Amino acid sequence: SQQGEEDPQALSIQEGENATMNCSYKTSINNLQWYRQNSGRGLVHLILIRSNEREKHSGRLRVTLDTSKKSSSLLITASRAADTASYFCATDATGNQFYFGTGTSLTVIP
Protein backbone atom coordinates (compact mmCIF):
# COMPACT_ATOMS: atom_id res chain seq x y z
CA SER A 1 0.00 0.00 0.00
CA GLN A 2 1.12 3.52 -0.78
CA GLN A 3 -0.48 5.01 2.31
CA GLY A 4 1.50 7.19 4.63
CA GLU A 5 1.61 6.72 8.35
CA GLU A 6 2.08 9.64 10.72
CA ASP A 7 3.84 9.48 14.00
CA PRO A 8 3.00 10.22 16.74
CA GLN A 9 -0.76 9.65 16.63
CA ALA A 10 -1.26 12.40 19.20
CA LEU A 11 0.92 15.22 20.42
CA SER A 12 0.27 17.73 23.19
CA ILE A 13 2.54 20.73 23.71
CA GLN A 14 2.57 24.12 25.38
CA GLU A 15 2.05 27.24 23.34
CA GLY A 16 5.38 28.56 22.07
CA GLU A 17 6.99 25.13 21.84
CA ASN A 18 7.87 23.44 18.58
CA ALA A 19 5.88 20.49 17.26
CA THR A 20 7.39 17.79 15.08
CA MET A 21 5.35 15.20 13.21
CA ASN A 22 6.70 12.41 11.05
CA CYS A 23 5.32 10.60 8.05
CA SER A 24 6.52 7.36 6.50
CA TYR A 25 5.39 5.89 3.22
CA LYS A 26 6.04 2.74 1.26
CA THR A 27 6.62 3.35 -2.44
CA SER A 28 8.24 5.94 -4.69
CA ILE A 29 6.47 9.27 -4.91
CA ASN A 30 6.30 12.34 -7.12
CA ASN A 31 5.61 14.64 -4.22
CA LEU A 32 4.48 14.70 -0.63
CA GLN A 33 2.00 17.17 0.77
CA TRP A 34 0.96 18.10 4.28
CA TYR A 35 -2.59 19.06 5.15
CA ARG A 36 -4.30 20.34 8.28
CA GLN A 37 -7.80 19.44 9.34
CA ASN A 38 -9.62 21.34 12.02
CA SER A 39 -12.38 19.43 13.77
CA GLY A 40 -15.43 19.07 11.54
CA ARG A 41 -13.83 20.86 8.61
CA GLY A 42 -12.19 19.93 5.34
CA LEU A 43 -8.48 19.58 4.76
CA VAL A 44 -6.38 22.64 4.17
CA HIS A 45 -3.22 22.39 2.12
CA LEU A 46 -0.11 23.51 4.00
CA ILE A 47 2.95 22.70 1.95
CA LEU A 48 4.11 20.56 -0.94
CA ILE A 49 7.58 19.12 -1.32
CA ARG A 50 8.72 17.46 -4.50
CA SER A 51 10.64 14.22 -4.55
CA ASN A 52 13.83 16.02 -5.66
CA GLU A 53 13.65 18.51 -2.78
CA ARG A 54 15.02 17.88 0.70
CA GLU A 55 13.67 20.78 2.69
CA LYS A 56 11.05 23.45 2.31
CA HIS A 57 9.90 26.35 4.47
CA SER A 58 6.65 28.25 4.64
CA GLY A 59 6.25 30.72 7.48
CA ARG A 60 6.48 28.75 10.72
CA LEU A 61 6.41 25.44 8.85
CA ARG A 62 9.45 23.44 7.89
CA VAL A 63 9.16 20.20 5.94
CA THR A 64 11.92 17.75 5.23
CA LEU A 65 11.87 14.80 2.88
CA ASP A 66 14.19 11.82 2.89
CA THR A 67 13.34 9.65 -0.09
CA SER A 68 15.98 7.07 0.84
CA LYS A 69 14.16 6.47 4.12
CA LYS A 70 10.74 7.14 2.61
CA SER A 71 9.96 9.61 5.34
CA SER A 72 9.05 13.23 5.87
CA SER A 73 8.76 15.48 8.87
CA LEU A 74 6.70 18.58 9.54
CA LEU A 75 8.00 21.06 12.08
CA ILE A 76 5.76 23.83 13.39
CA THR A 77 7.80 26.41 15.27
CA ALA A 78 6.54 28.70 18.01
CA SER A 79 3.20 26.90 18.15
CA ARG A 80 -0.05 28.72 18.85
CA ALA A 81 -3.35 27.51 20.23
CA ALA A 82 -4.80 27.99 16.73
CA ASP A 83 -2.45 25.29 15.45
CA THR A 84 -4.53 22.71 17.30
CA ALA A 85 -5.73 20.36 14.56
CA SER A 86 -5.01 17.04 12.90
CA TYR A 87 -2.15 16.97 10.44
CA PHE A 88 -1.96 14.55 7.53
CA CYS A 89 0.68 13.74 5.00
CA ALA A 90 -0.46 12.77 1.53
CA THR A 91 1.53 11.03 -1.15
CA ASP A 92 1.02 10.25 -4.78
CA ALA A 93 2.77 7.74 -6.95
CA THR A 94 1.27 7.80 -10.39
CA GLY A 95 -1.97 9.09 -11.76
CA ASN A 96 -4.45 11.23 -9.95
CA GLN A 97 -4.67 9.46 -6.62
CA PHE A 98 -3.65 10.76 -3.26
CA TYR A 99 -3.02 8.56 -0.26
CA PHE A 100 -3.51 10.14 3.12
CA GLY A 101 -1.93 8.94 6.30
CA THR A 102 -3.63 8.28 9.59
CA GLY A 103 -2.87 11.74 10.92
CA THR A 104 -1.30 13.30 13.99
CA SER A 105 -3.67 15.03 16.39
CA LEU A 106 -1.90 18.12 17.73
CA THR A 107 -3.11 19.93 20.82
CA VAL A 108 -1.45 23.22 21.71
CA ILE A 109 -2.19 24.25 25.26
CA PRO A 110 -2.42 28.02 25.81
Next chain:
Amino acid sequence: EPEVTQTPSHQVTQMGQEVILRCVPISNHLYFYWYRQILGQKVEFLVSFYNNEISEKSEIFDDQFSVERPDGSNFTLKIRSTKLEDSAMYFCASSETGVPYQPQHFGDGTRLSIL
Protein backbone atom coordinates in the same frame (compact mmCIF):
# COMPACT_ATOMS: atom_id res chain seq x y z
CA GLU B 1 -10.33 33.41 -1.84
CA PRO B 2 -12.33 30.97 -3.97
CA GLU B 3 -13.40 27.83 -2.20
CA VAL B 4 -15.02 24.47 -2.79
CA THR B 5 -18.56 24.31 -1.46
CA GLN B 6 -20.48 21.18 -0.56
CA THR B 7 -24.15 20.64 0.12
CA PRO B 8 -25.81 19.52 2.24
CA SER B 9 -23.58 19.74 5.29
CA HIS B 10 -25.44 16.81 6.85
CA GLN B 11 -27.56 14.17 5.11
CA VAL B 12 -29.56 11.54 6.94
CA THR B 13 -30.86 8.69 4.78
CA GLN B 14 -32.54 5.34 5.31
CA MET B 15 -30.51 2.29 4.36
CA GLY B 16 -31.22 1.25 0.79
CA GLN B 17 -32.10 4.74 -0.36
CA GLU B 18 -30.22 6.67 -3.00
CA VAL B 19 -28.31 9.76 -1.99
CA ILE B 20 -26.69 12.51 -4.04
CA LEU B 21 -23.96 14.66 -2.57
CA ARG B 22 -23.23 17.93 -4.31
CA CYS B 23 -20.09 19.95 -4.78
CA VAL B 24 -19.21 23.16 -6.52
CA PRO B 25 -15.48 23.10 -7.28
CA ILE B 26 -13.37 26.19 -7.75
CA SER B 27 -14.33 27.64 -11.10
CA ASN B 28 -11.04 27.43 -13.03
CA HIS B 29 -10.14 23.99 -11.70
CA LEU B 30 -10.16 21.05 -14.05
CA TYR B 31 -9.65 18.04 -11.80
CA PHE B 32 -12.21 16.90 -9.26
CA TYR B 33 -12.08 14.34 -6.51
CA TRP B 34 -14.20 12.63 -3.91
CA TYR B 35 -12.85 11.28 -0.65
CA ARG B 36 -14.50 9.80 2.39
CA GLN B 37 -13.49 9.73 6.03
CA ILE B 38 -15.14 7.29 8.36
CA LEU B 39 -15.27 8.70 11.88
CA GLY B 40 -11.83 8.56 13.49
CA GLN B 41 -10.17 7.02 10.46
CA LYS B 42 -8.01 8.22 7.62
CA VAL B 43 -9.16 10.08 4.56
CA GLU B 44 -9.69 7.59 1.74
CA PHE B 45 -9.58 8.33 -1.98
CA LEU B 46 -12.71 7.39 -3.89
CA VAL B 47 -12.45 8.80 -7.40
CA SER B 48 -10.84 11.44 -9.59
CA PHE B 49 -12.58 13.05 -12.55
CA TYR B 50 -11.21 14.98 -15.48
CA ASN B 51 -12.56 16.01 -18.85
CA ASN B 52 -15.98 14.59 -18.06
CA GLU B 53 -14.79 11.14 -17.23
CA ILE B 54 -13.36 9.16 -14.36
CA SER B 55 -9.56 9.24 -14.28
CA GLU B 56 -9.04 6.81 -11.47
CA LYS B 57 -11.08 5.10 -8.82
CA SER B 58 -10.32 3.10 -5.73
CA GLU B 59 -11.60 -0.29 -4.67
CA ILE B 60 -14.15 1.47 -2.50
CA PHE B 61 -15.76 3.07 -5.55
CA ASP B 62 -17.84 0.09 -6.64
CA ASP B 63 -20.96 -0.11 -8.81
CA GLN B 64 -23.03 1.55 -6.09
CA PHE B 65 -21.15 4.80 -6.65
CA SER B 66 -21.24 7.15 -9.60
CA VAL B 67 -20.06 10.68 -10.29
CA GLU B 68 -21.35 13.27 -12.67
CA ARG B 69 -20.70 16.82 -13.73
CA PRO B 70 -24.22 17.68 -14.87
CA ASP B 71 -23.43 21.28 -15.76
CA GLY B 72 -20.49 23.63 -15.81
CA SER B 73 -20.34 24.11 -12.07
CA ASN B 74 -21.64 21.11 -10.09
CA PHE B 75 -19.88 17.83 -9.39
CA THR B 76 -22.00 15.14 -7.77
CA LEU B 77 -21.46 11.82 -6.05
CA LYS B 78 -24.36 9.38 -6.10
CA ILE B 79 -24.66 6.34 -3.92
CA ARG B 80 -27.34 4.12 -5.40
CA SER B 81 -28.41 1.93 -2.52
CA THR B 82 -26.86 3.09 0.71
CA LYS B 83 -25.52 0.72 3.35
CA LEU B 84 -24.84 1.36 7.01
CA GLU B 85 -21.10 1.31 6.32
CA ASP B 86 -21.48 4.24 3.92
CA SER B 87 -21.89 6.50 6.94
CA ALA B 88 -18.93 8.88 6.80
CA MET B 89 -17.81 12.38 5.95
CA TYR B 90 -17.54 12.84 2.21
CA PHE B 91 -15.14 15.46 0.94
CA CYS B 92 -15.01 16.95 -2.50
CA ALA B 93 -11.76 18.48 -3.74
CA SER B 94 -10.56 20.18 -6.87
CA SER B 95 -7.23 21.15 -8.33
CA GLU B 96 -6.14 23.36 -11.16
CA THR B 97 -4.22 20.58 -12.85
CA GLY B 98 -3.56 16.95 -12.01
CA VAL B 99 -2.29 15.69 -8.68
CA PRO B 100 1.47 15.81 -9.20
CA TYR B 101 2.82 19.14 -7.93
CA GLN B 102 -0.58 20.69 -7.36
CA PRO B 103 -2.38 21.06 -4.05
CA GLN B 104 -5.99 20.03 -3.78
CA HIS B 105 -8.60 22.36 -2.35
CA PHE B 106 -11.16 20.68 -0.15
CA GLY B 107 -14.70 21.51 0.79
CA ASP B 108 -15.90 21.22 4.37
CA GLY B 109 -17.60 17.94 3.65
CA THR B 110 -21.02 16.35 3.87
CA ARG B 111 -21.70 14.18 6.89
CA LEU B 112 -23.72 11.20 5.63
CA SER B 113 -25.61 9.23 8.25
CA ILE B 114 -27.31 6.01 7.18
CA LEU B 115 -30.03 4.74 9.47
